[in-house]
Amino acid sequence: MLKKSWWMFFVVLMFSPSLIFGQEIQILFTGGSKGYLDPEKGKGGMAQKVFLMKELVQKGKQKGALVLPFDSGNTIAPYYLSRFDKGKTILRAMKNAGYQGMTPGEDEFSYGQAYFLSLVNGNPPFLAANLYQGKKRIGREFLIFQHKGVKVGVFGLISPTIQEEVSGDILKGLAIKNPAKEAKQVVKDLKAQKVQVIICIGFLNVDEALKVAEENPEINLLVRNYRKNMNSGGETVIQFPNRQKKGVIVAPEKWNYSIGLASLIISKGLVKEIRISYHPVDSKGKKDGDTEKAILDLKKRLAKKMNLSLLPFSPSEAFPVEFTPKGFAKIFAAVLREVLDTEVGIININLLNGKEISKLSQKQTMSYLDLERILKARAQIAVVAMKGADLAAVLGKENPDEPIAVSGAEKKDGKILVNGVPIRDGDIYWVATVKFLASGNTGYPAFQKKQKTIDRFLLNRDFSLQSSPKGIALGISDAFTAYAQKVLRQIGRNPYGAFFKSRLVETMDYEPPTYLFIFDNLRLTYSATKVSASSQLANTIPDSRAAAKDEETIALRGRLILIRYTRGWLFENRLGFAFGQTKLEGQPLNVSEDDLYLESDSTFLDFGFNMLSFKMVPYLGLKYDTEFKKASGVPLEKILYFSTGVAGVSPGPFTKIKVGALGKADFTGNKNTVQYGLLGQIEFHRSFFDAFTVDSNALLYYFPDQSQDKVGDLKVRFEWNTILKMPFWREFFLIIEFRFFAFQGKKVTSKFGTHSAISVGISYNKIWKFIYEPFFGRE
DSSP states (O other): OOOOOOOOOHHHHOTHHHHHHSSEEEEEEEEEOOOOOBBBBOOOHHHHHHHHHHHHHHHHTEEEEEEEEEOOOSSSOOSSHHHTTHHHHHHHHHHHOOOEEEEEOOOGGGGGHHHHHHHSSSSOOOTTTEEEEEEEEESSSSSSEEETTTTEEEEEEETTTHHSSSSSGGTTTTEEOOHHHHHHHHHHHHHHHOOEEEEEEEEOOOOHHHHHHHHHOOOOOOOOOOBBOOSSEEEEEEOOOOOOOOOOEOBBSTTTTTTEEEEEEEEEEEEEEEEEEEEBTTTOOOOOHHHHHHHHHHHHHHHHHHHHHESSHHHEEEEEOOHHHHHHHHHHHHHHHHTTTTTTEEEEEBBBBBHHHHHHTSSEEEEEEHHHHHHHOOOOEEEEEEEEHHHHHHTOOOOOSSOOEEEEEEEETTEEEEETEEOOTSSSEOOOEHHHHHSSSSSSSGGGGGGGEEEEEOOTSSSOOOTTTTOOOOOOHHHHHHHHHHHHTTTTTTGGGGGGOOHHHHHHHSSSSSEEEEEEEEEEEEEEEEEOOOOHHHHGGGGGOOOOSOEEEEEEEEEEEEEEEETTTEEEEEEEEEEEEEEEEEEEEEEEEEEEEEEEEETTTTSEETTTTTTEEEEEEEEEEESSOOOOOOOOOOEEEEEEEEEEEEEEEEEEEEEEEEEEEEEETTTOOEEEEEEEEEEEEETTTEEEEEEEEEEEOOOOOSOOOOOTTTEEEEEEEEEEEEEETTEEEEEEOOOOOOEEEOSSTTEEEEEEEEEEEEEEEEEEOSSSTTTTTTO
């Protein structure tokens, strides 16, 4: 019996060295998740990783160890699912798994500086002791934990090389100081706190990590940035019989493939042993329920966006090329050349997924999901200046290991032409290309002779282009549109009308919160009006917009629109106005057509259903209609409309329809009447004859008979407004506008009248888009 007890005690000691030495500190470490929530290549998965992390934490605690999970960065981007909610699902999963902190990498800056700073003191907090804003360190210098009389200090460091990968404005006002020097000060501060064990979580490359460890031997464990592959399952044991003289450096495995575990065995305040192991995340293993539910919810929300057409035209129509990797790479090179304003665009063909490209030729529209599937990986785009001789060496290379597609240059009759002109060896040409190619290490050494690199761009998997120096997301769909316009123009097709999208689709090109400020059809017109309504009918129906007699008007009309798009909610505010000078039957009339209205529409995008080509969603509407001035003795019009119903949005010609219930409160003079009825509305955008576009809107109000009719009460009101536009100069268009009103009064004024006006003039349209930095301050 005694022998058996000794044997069991020996086994326990073998597997629990902390019983011999004293205390055990377990550091669980990950990094380089790149925003991935799903398994990649049959490995990993965020829900699986969270479950395993919780399991490892529980096992460590059962052994009596202090267990601290940390992450070394590049975690919340650029995977398309994580970009959709700016990494919030990943951060919630990390909180759920018990992470104590993380060091930011370049990908944590993907959503702008304001968003980055909002995460610094979140859960988990960002640790970056060498990141400053002015003279003030951003976030906490370190964290201190206590366990069985042992103090453990943890701090973070980030690499100065981030400045080469993140656009300038995102880092504006921030400074990344020398990691080794800052570590020395942090270690000194930790020692002043009588910390015995020091851990550094660093987004550092190998050389930087080695330098930090060499200059700061007091650091016991340094977790650097990720590696691609690690050997999971085995264990490395490093023992220190006396005193640890140099820190141990470890690296996590990227893409959630495994969780690293470093067990520090401590005796009398000294680290005596470090055991390092990697625990693989099985994609078919158990999942954390809360994390899995959050990922499914994110996918559902994303599906609503991705099902909307990114481009409302057939790819085979707008891009008349062979739908192969080479053919589409030429399109892609042309798009980059267009949006970055360079003479030549060069793309490596292997960047694109040929199987997904071939499917595009059969589709009627192109969606976000199509683009996400086409692009194999995130890419850095560089704009470089090259001498003609070096560019010719790139373009003239035979049978390259890395085949390329080129836009803006071609071989013809043994010569290389750039935009139709023979290339000249000494001239400088600007080239948009993948940074992978621009390095010159991929079979094109001539790139190493480039004269200058003027900018950096991060191309994400959905083709959104994060650009420098402003650090905003450049909608690549706009570049596709611009290129397709040129193609259609060249082949004799209409270059404008196919590209009108509903504002819902246009707004959702960007991540919320998004703000659009729009001058919409701001126009100066001359119009001639014909009426069939009597003066009695026109004068008793103040909101008919109808003239009593024939007239001629010079007017300035337009709308100012502010749109705010947040998750599940599109809020559109319109301020419409008209200032006019009128001649009534040849006689001047000083004031006429001076109208003003304020209208707000709320569309709830998270609810609804698909019908034909429309997305049907509920909406609420409010409109206040008034005037600036009225003739003497005539009261100002004051009418309030309120409506609710179903709105359908589509990227096709019929971009918006509305059907709903309507209320009208008329406060003009002493009238004070309220009517209830029905509303129907259709917005239409289309093009004709290769140069003209039509913007049309039809609106119908119907008010059933009610018990007490008053003078001026409407039964039917129909408005039809159509603007025919022809491009003139930049945002200016020559226009012909046709307006038609038909209306019928009720019992007291039951006549039916019409009002039609034809106008000619000049129109101006302009849109400002606010993407990462909200218009009214931080979200």
